[in-house]
Amino acid sequence: MSQIRIRSKIWLEVDGQPFLGDGRYRLLSAVQRNGSINAAAKDLGISYRKAWSRLQAMEESSPFPLLERRVGGKNGGASQLTPEILDLMERFKTLRIQVNDEADRCFTACFPEGANRC
Amino acid sequence: MSQIRIRSKIWLEVDGQPFLGDGRYRLLSAVQRNGSINAAAKDLGISYRKAWSRLQAMEESSPFPLLERRVGGKNGGASQLTPEILDLMERFKTLRIQVNDEADRCFTACFPEGANRC
């Protein structure tokens, strides 16, 4: 008896290129929460290289700046998100929840009850 | 002025493992439509190796058989889908459309009109 579940996912595209999805949302959140790319990477358990590459790729296709970076200085540097991306993230979060809930509703309608036996 | 769009995607999981999404749906459809894995691969413009690998991976985690294969014989062989997977594909298709529509609705609500300038 196998358990069947639905998963859903949304993302925003800018000019046809993937721009903001769950992964990038989590990464950006971690940067804001921790105050630096480095701390965010440690928080998420990924290498700094990986976190930086992702942010780099994202920023290249972004119509507006994502990060305000500070290199050097007292604590070596820091990074924080721009208001533009914070606003977009907020809207994305709302969309994400709404679509996800709808997916669950449709699923239980389409697989009434014990659809989980096969 | 960058154009922002929403994209959505759903997939079904069996015991926590991805089972049926858009890619596999298209591949399975092509098999059914063309009557063989080989013809399906040509139809989709991918190698037979690739098509076969995907179906193999899918079948390994499937609670029921996906394909009825015939090796050898008049035309070398053939493959067609089992009733179980055809049924699941039908439901998936419905879900897919419903969730996608909902995503579009939420998007236009959340990004009222010219959200496409940044």
Added chain:
DNA sequence: AAATCGTTGTGCGAAATTTGCATAGCGATG
């Protein structure tokens, strides 16, 4: 003004994954 410290930024090789070529096995048909 020189040393320190923890960031950002990057080159490059290693590791993992994907891809497809090439070939074996199969069996109804003629």
Added chain:
DNA sequence: CATCGCTATGCAAATTTCGCACAACGATTT
């Protein structure tokens, strides 16, 4: 019993991902 086109698979090449190691930076401290 030879043929033909399909399924099935080993293996190497190509591509992508990954992370180590190190350079640059600048406010603070000494």
